[in-house]
Amino acid sequence: MTIQNPSPLLYNEDLAPAEERKWGAFSIFNVWTSDVHSLWGYYLAASLFLLCGSFINFVIAIGIGSLVIFFLMSLVGNAGVKTGVPFPVLARASFGTFGANVPALVRAVVACFWYGAQTAAASGAIVALLIRNESILAFHQNNHMLGHSTLEVICYVVVWALQLLIIQRGMETVRRFQDLAGPAVWIMMLVLAVYLIVKAGTFSFGSEIPRDVLLEKTKDAGVPGEPGSFPALAAVAATWITYFAALYLNFCDFSRYATDTKTLRKGNLWGLPINLLAFCLVAGVTTTAAFTVYGEVLLHPEAISAKFDSWFLALLAALTFAVATLGINVVANFVSPAFDFSNVFPRQISFKRGGYIAALIALILYPFAPWETSAAHFVNFIGSSMGPIFGIMMVDYYLIRKGELNVAALYQESGEFRFRNGWHRNAFIALVVGALFSSILPTFTSILPEWWATYGWFFGVGIGGIVYYVLRASARGSAVGAAT
Template sequence: MEIRNPSPGLYNADLAPARVRNWGAFSIFNVWTSDVHSLWGYYLAASLFLLCGSFINFVVAIGLSSLVIYGLMNLIGYAGEKTGVPYPVLARASFGVWGANLAALVRAVVACFWYGAQTAAASSAIVALLIRSPSLMHFQTNSHLLGHSALEVICYVVVWALQLLIIQKGMETVRKFQDLAGPAVWIAMLILAVGLCVKAGGFSFEHGIPMATLLQKTRDAGVSGEPGSPWALMAVGATWITYFAALYLNFCDFSRYAKDRDAVRKGNLWGLPVNLIAFSLVAGVTTIAAFKVYGEVLLHPEQISARFDSWTLALIAAVTFAVATLGINVVANFVSASFDISNTFPRRISFRTGGLIAAAIALILYPFAPWEGNAAHFVNAIGATMGPLLGIILVDYYVVAKGSINVAALYEEYGEYRYEGGWNVNALAAAAIGSVFSTFLPNLGNLLPVWWNTYGWFFGVLIGGGMYLILATLRPRTAIAPTRV
């Protein structure tokens, strides 16, 4: 769609509706292989596996929650395919042409945190390989910088810089990279699983990890009940759904390039429930085999590959895991932050410049390493901030606007989506109320039970979306004819 005479403060070539839409089901599928097949994805799946208590419980919890993920991604994906616009522009319809910057910056901040977490995970795979050398192990142990070992800092900066080379080439290069990075990690995963199963004396779905060990490993998860209990399984499903909280918002950054709705649906089907279950199964099998071989629970795949006797196998595993983790960073975090930051000052900040700003923030965050610690806690804390935004956007698009958006008006300062001076008060109020229950109250003393944090994203979606529907009913927006001043 060609936008005629857009307002300069709302438009640049990167934020314009996609002109070339050549992404088929395979490219959409690889958005998810890039997103799931990472060190962090494996770490989370293996951590949740411990909470399930058995393989059957794990398959049921991950399978059902993956279907919920599939449904939500289709909802936001169809909106992107229909309008052709990225997330911060789509948010203008519900938050207002200027209010959308608030929704975009929240997502951008989350992207910066995840960007740092994934970069750290990728660099840790390289570190695990390098310290097989006695001299580098000595360097790792005795040299420190910024609260980390000097070797860790060097590897982090190198991996951080490599990602900049990819993103500077634009979205088509991102698509080609994800088509390579996503499937590649299956090679490393299978090498890991098969090698461990051979050492363990065969393939087995038997859990084999004593309950005492499971309790010790999951005691800080903030889950009521022991592993395998109904409460634990609910927490597993909720955390798995919340893991994708960021991409629920900005999946339209990718679906906007899809050929048609069928490509979105098919790509999501194979990339989400099918791929998620298969990946999780491999993570579970590997965790069991690693316990049988080494006698301890190893949740990080680079820790396992570093113990391989063969340098060749360790090298293949480390490099593949690092590349796959770069894939998710580029797809899930770099692209989103680039669009979101560019949306604040379109005339001065391009897609590439926005990405550079996000990368710089991730570099600054590294000494503080807020992503270190319990995986489930980090996922739920980060995800909770975005629940209200998703609830508002989905309610506005599907219930209030009934799936119809004036795309041209998204780029008009004095058009249909101006609301109150460019801000939709209904959306701002609903987001504030939703955030109180999803983000603020759960972290203020003991006002709410501990388990509330696990479901913070869900409370945010339901309360934020519900309040927006009530306010939109009480204060319906008035259609404004597009004008120029």
């Protein structure tokens, strides 16, 4: 679709509706392999496995969570296929042509946090390999800078810089890279699992880990109930769903390149419920086998591979985990802020420049390492901040506009989505109310019960979406695009 006479404050070639749609089901599938098959994804899956307490509990909790993820991704993905626009442009329909910069910047900041977390995880895998050498281990223990060991800083900067090489070539290079990175980590995960099962001499799923060990490892997870209890299983499903909170917003950044909705559905089906459950099961088996072999619960795969007797196998594991983490950073934490920052200043910031800005922010954040907390706490806090945005956008697109959107008007300053000087007051009222209950009150006060934060994203989606719908329904004449 060609946009006629777009406003230069709202348009550049990167933000324009996608014209070339070459992404098939395999590429969509690998969006999810790249997004999940990372060190952080494994760490979260292994952590949630401990909270389930048994094989069947894990399958139920993760299975239900994965089906919900599939449904939610289909909602935003179909909007991307139909309109061909990236997330910040789609947000203009509900937040206004210029108001959309606020949710875009929220998503960009979250991406910068995750970029740093994933880069730190990838560099940690390299560090774990290098310190097998005694002299490097001594350097690691005795030399420090920026609150980390000097070796950790060096590895972080190297991994950080390697990712810039990928984004320089644009979205088609991103697609090719993820088509290689996703399957590669699957192979390495299976090698890791088989190696440990053979070394353990038995195949089991959780039964080898004593109850007292499970209780000790999960006592600070911030999840109500003991492992295996209904509250714990509900929290596992909720945390798994919340882990994808960022991509619920910007999956249209990728689905806009899909050939059609049938292709998108096929890629999502294999990449989400099927792939997610299989990946989590491998993580659970590996965690159990590692406990049998080494006598301790190892939630980080690089910590497991560091114990391998074979240096070559440890090297292969470290490199594969690093590549996998590069994959998720490029997919989830480069592409989104690249479009988001470009949306704020389309004349000055291109897709590539937006990605460079995100990378620079992640580099600045490294000395503070805000991601160094428990998996469940970090995921739920980061995810809850984006719940209201998702709720508002989906209510606007599906309930108010019935899936019909004037795409050309998204690029016009004085068009349908101008609202009040480019800002939609109703959307921001709903955003503030939703954020109050999803992240502000549960994080900074003790007014709400402790379990509330685990479900913060859901409260944000529901409250933000309902408030927005009520405000729109009661607006003057209830006309779509009315200046309210």
